Amino acid sequence: xxxxxxxxxxxxxxxxxxxxxxxxxxxxxxxxxxxxxxxxxxxxxxxxxxxxxxxxxxxxxxxxxxxxxxxxxxxxxxxxxxxxxxxxxxxxxxxxxxxxxxxxxxxxxxxxxxxxxxxxxxxxxxxxxxxxxxxxxxxxxxxxxxxxxxxxxxxxxxxxxxxxxxxxxxxxxxxxxxxxxxxxxxxxxxxxxxxxxxxxxxxx
Numbered sequence: 001x002x003x004x005x006x007x008x009x010x011x012x013x014x015x016x017x018x019x020x021x022x023x024x025x026x027x028x029x030x031x032x033x034x035x036x037x038x039x040x041x042x043x044x045x046x047x048x049x050x051x052x053x054x055x056x057x058x059x060x061x062x063x064x065x066x067x068x069x070x071x072x073x074x075x076x077x078x079x080x081x082x083x084x085x086x087x088x089x090x091x092x093x094x095x096x097x098x099x100x101x102x103x104x105x106x107x108x109x110x111x112x113x114x115x116x117x118x119x120x121x122x123x124x125x126x127x128x129x130x131x132x133x134x135x136x137x138x139x140x141x142x143x144x145x146x147x148x149x150x151x152x153x154x155x156x157x158x159x160x161x162x163x164x165x166x167x168x169x170x171x172x173x174x175x176x177x178x179x180x181x182x183x184x185x186x187x188x189x190x191x192x193x194x195x196x197x198x199x200x201x202x203x204x
Contacts, residue, residue, distance in 0.1 A: 082185060
């Protein structure tokens with residue numbers, strides 16, 4: 001693997017155990033990052049997330065990691081966001097409209113709506129329009145696991161590296177240089193998810 005050390009950001013909400021076990025399964029060494037000093041010496045960071053947009057933003061600020069993560073991304077260093085770690089990259093979310101996101105990507109996060117549409121979007125769904133290093137060697141329409149009620153709408157559609165359809169088509173992942181983020185959970189997506197994690201680790 002290209003990376004010697006992967007930091008998994010722990011800000012009080014996130015599927016940390018599953019993420020760490022998945023990284024271990026692809027032969028990566030991970031450590032939990034709970035404050036800015038934990039970023040020292042890392043080759044990449046993974047930001048998972050389970051909870052609300054506002055709470056996650058508040059917790060990142062409380063740990064002192066908010067600005068260091070912005071600086072990490074601005075420096076072009078490898079970043080993988082999962083679920084809320086994806087949504088927090090954008091400017092704002094309908095879930096917590098009074099709370100600013102990291103704002104490193106243009107766009108906003110909106111809630112699924114539509115008659116007869118079950119929310120949250122939970123379970124397996126297929127990806128399409130794949131591009132970029134995360135999906136190297138995967139089939140054209142791999143199945144991955146989702147659990148979410150909100151999804152980002154990038155201000156620049158070219159950021160999308162995969163799409164999914166759940167009542168509406170949405171950007172299931174984005175890529176920009178060393179920055180990658182997924183709305184689905186690679187750590188819960190079995191073989192396809194492990195391939196995506198392995199590709200992230202091998203991309204740089």
